[in-house]
Amino acid sequence: MKTRLERWKVGKAEGAVLLLCILPSFPLSAQDSQFGIRGLGTPGRFETVRARTTGGALGPFDALSPIEEASLADLPQLTATAMGGTSYRTADVAGGGGATTSFRSTRFPVMGLAGPVLGRLVLGGGFTTYLDRTWDVRIRDSMSLRGRMQPYTDELTSDGGVTDLRLAAALRVSGRFAIGAAVHVLSGSTRETATRTFDDTTYHQVRQNDDVRYDGIGVSGSALLDVLPTLRLAAFARSDNRLRARLGDVVTAQTDLPTTLGGGLRWAPSPSVRLAGTVTRRSWADAGAGAFNTVSWSAGLELGAGFAPLRVGARGGQLPFGAGTTAPTELGFAFGTGRAFSQGRALLDVGLEHLRRNGGGLSERVWTFLVGFTVRP
């Protein structure tokens, strides 16, 4: 009992530091990839820091990553997780005179809670960013009004996104086989504004805004099969029906959402080494003109089974929205580590990810600092 209390004291001190560090970061606002402005938005990544620092390769095998559900079956106890990430992005537009624009944004894309409830049945829930629709675009132009060219500045902003609210269940059918399924409720809203400011103040500023609400639904299923004691196969599928945009009670747009199919392979030649690879295909072309089907891959390595593992990984693939006739491409690498506290009851994962995106005359470079916190009470 004394030992538990001493451990708890350590946990409180560390928890206080954690809260003090995280809390000031919440009231943030910024924007994601410019590739998402023209389409539905920037798709979120259904990965925890652990999975993301392996390039996403460990995602299907990480119980807390919402990309699939079957791995929840390996969760021995109630666990809660959350992550945040701050991105530094530079964008270069072809023909932009070589100008580079820098941006910074902070996101909290994953929160989840899961734990066993009945025997081998594990239930989980949480939310993930499905589409991020936060952007702020400034356009400088002029138009002819009353016989004169009137220069103006437009600022179009959107703040918000679509969240994937997930309720998942997983069952370990046997020692080598587990299955899972989930229902996804897509919900969210964006606060959109359109402002035009003329240089000539005789023309008053145009300022209009509205709240757009989004809804949709999806289902997913997955399975894990241990082909060999050191080799695990994962397969997952997800189908989302459509995303409905509403202004008040009026449906302004209805866009088909993609079907996702993916698979992964994890090889653990020793208890402290895990190698994984994943391939995912999403039919984003269903969303209409300007959208493309995407295939993404990832490969990663996790070393160490103790309290401070090391992770590294790479990823590549396509982005669903962009200008031109082909999908923009994305290539990146990531690495990270973690630290367990209070005998494994609290886990802190950190990582760094670098992405390069190219397409339609735009290239982006993104560095993202990732922090994840997991608690097992």
Place this chain on the structure above:
Amino acid sequence: MRGFRVAWLAATLGAGGAVACVERAMAPGSCPSFCPSGSITVVDTVLRTSITRDSAFRGYVLANQAGAMVATAAPGLDSRAILLTSTLTSPDTTTYRFLTSDSVKLTLIIIRRDTSAHNLMLKLYQLPDTIDSTTTFADVAGAFGGAPLRTVNIDALLAKPGGIDSTTGDSIATDTTTHRLILKVKFDSLQVPYVAADSGKLGFGIRVSATAPASVTFATREDPTSGGATVTWFMKVDSIKGKDTTLVRERYPGRGTRFDSYVFDPPAAPLDSTLAVGGAPSARSILHVTLPRAIRDSSQIIRGTLLLVPAVPARGASVDSFVLEAHTVLADFGAKSPLVLDATRTDTTMIRVGATDTVRIEVTNLLQFWSADTTRPAVILLRSQEEGAHPSDVRFYPSKAAAYRPSLRVTYAPRFPFGVP
């Protein structure tokens, strides 16, 4: 060990917190490839038939009710200021009887003058003390026909040290707050004797002249800043106490006017079918506006201009340009509609006397006001900013004149297509 772990955690999360500072970045739009699909649309259109049910009314502010009175000498307009001073009676006619006056000082507040007109002269005449609001130019033409009591050269007086003429006793000073000129003109007892039968009432008339057309505007008793002209009497008083007879001089400080106004020739033309604004008594024009529902209800008006074509050149002295105000009303009661006296709901333009150019009044504030609250009557009321204080007026073509009717030029932004990816 514990200290090491806490330090590790603090360092890691501290670094995270440091990089997660608040920032709202804006992307330069590379359109159309990397811009939102929707864009702001701006439409500019002239609404030729949106002004209806327009008419003019006169008699809102009479010349003697205005906050200023004008003396003008210009081709086509002769305007003269007239005023009647308050009475002065002895407080004690037994022991403190007025014998005669020593002198009188008339103080005039000059609100505005044409500084380009040199050798500006004020000629002060004595008028009968029967002048009132019905007095016309012709009624006092005879009194103005004689020799003036005094003539004051404003420019010469301003050039004197301290603005004081020690010979005549006149003085002039500038109020540094209001930038008005305060002119004091001295009359001796021969020029202006104290007439006990009139209780000291004095009628004055003022004409102006200069090397060029001239116009001078004086404050009246309705002027809230100064209260208008005042007269100060210096009286000789017979103070008898027992057998001792002493003659004393007593100052009776500034007394305001009983009445002040101005008369002008030619008189204001009667109203006709045109839309008259200004003059004395002042005229106002009322215009009803019908905005298309698509603009009023679903768009944002960013500029609105009322276009008015003068039917005749604006009348008055060329130096007496005036400001025309466009107001809206609290309720539409026709000629008696109460005005919305709110600076943010008032638009103005300058009317140049003699000009026939189309008059443009920016009425964006009013159009936005009606769009924001559609229960408000969409009525524009045109009036002169200094109602009744000048004889200048302007007349515009009404809506009956199809070719030159009042119209509205509106620039607006239709609703942005939100909610469309």
